[in-house]
Amino acid sequence: MLRSVRSGRRTTSSPSPLARRLPLVAAAVVAAGLASACGPSPAPVGSAARAGAGTPAPARSADGTAPGASPEVSATASALPSAPASVSAPASASASASAPSPVTTRSGSATGSGSGSGGARPTSAAPVPSTAKVPGPGYDGSADARALIDAALRAAKSDGRMVLLDFGANWCGNCKAADKVFAQPATTALLADDYHLVKVDIGGDSSANSALLRTYSPSGGTYTMPVLVVVSPSGTTRVDTHATGNPPLTADGINAFLRKWAP
Numbered sequence: 001m002l003r004s005v006r007s008g009r010r011t012t013s014s015p016s017p018l019a020r021r022l023p024l025v026a027a028a029v030v031a032a033g034l035a036s037a038c039g040p041s042p043a044p045v046g047s048a049a050r051a052g053a054g055t056p057a058p059a060r061s062a063d064g065t066a067p068g069a070s071p072e073v074s075a076t077a078s079a080l081p082s083a084p085a086s087v088s089a090p091a092s093a094s095a096s097a098s099a100p101s102p103v104t105t106r107s108g109s110a111t112g113s114g115s116g117s118g119g120a121r122p123t124s125a126a127p128v129p130s131t132a133k134v135p136g137p138g139y140d141g142s143a144d145a146r147a148l149i150d151a152a153l154r155a156a157k158s159d160g161r162m163v164l165l166d167f168g169a170n171w172c173g174n175c176k177a178a179d180k181v182f183a184q185p186a187t188t189a190l191l192a193d194d195y196h197l198v199k200v201d202i203g204g205d206s207s208a209n210s211a212l213l214r215t216y217s218p219s220g221g222t223y224t225m226p227v228l229v230v231v232s233p234s235g236t237t238r239v240d241t242h243a244t245g246n247p248p249l250t251a252d253g254i255n256a257f258l259r260k261w262a263p
Contacts, residue, residue: 132195139175139199141206145212161193177249190255
């Protein structure tokens with residue numbers, strides 16, 4: 001009987017300390033799992049706002065990652081800042097890009113767009129002398145011959161042509177023959193290219209014009225008209241037909257004379 005009682009006491013006795021601790025450990029494990037599942041997201045502050053304001057964050061697993069995504073991708077996506085909506089270039093950069101390059105024509109200066117600083121730079125060409133005006137036939141007795149000669153000499157110093165003085169008279173037959181040759185295209189071209197022609201009337205009573213004749217043809221005596229005198233830009237007489245004789249008053253004769261004394 002005593003053994004029975006003792007055996008029953010063993011079966012109804014209080015549980016051991018180990019048995020009492022097992023439920024507490026299990027409860028602690030369950031509580032830790034719940035806390036991990038519902039705890040804060042490891043993403044930085046503000047990532048939810050960049051993903052979309054007002055949109056609830058997706059549910060996460062116990063390890064803190066979104067369902068279906070690897071932890072590495074989630075961490076990278078949450079760490080990168082979102083790109084701005086638009087990026088505009090600085091105003092100074094856009095202005096300098098749109099502004100054309102200066103353009104100049106001097107050698108060694110910058111050029112316009114297309115040539116650039118490394119390209120060949122254009123140089124201004126030497127001015128081409130303009131065609132000299134060839135006066136028409138006849139002689140103007142009222143013209144200021146001295147002023148006309150001075151103007152021709154100034155022009156000759158500028159462009160390098162010779163000055164051709166034609167002393168004659170409107171009633172002179174030889175002078176009219178020379179005028180007809182001067183009017184021919186080939187002779188007109190020679191005169192325009194190489195001479196400044198000044199016609200001086202010595203058939204009237206102009207003492208001033210007669211003095212000019214003696215200045216450029218000082219040998220004197222009887223003059224056979226026309227008297228053709230070629231003068232250099234410096235004012236020096238190169239040839240005087242009163243001293244050498246006139247060339248043949250034909251196209252060939254006058255053209256040969258003009259070519260011979262051209263600059």
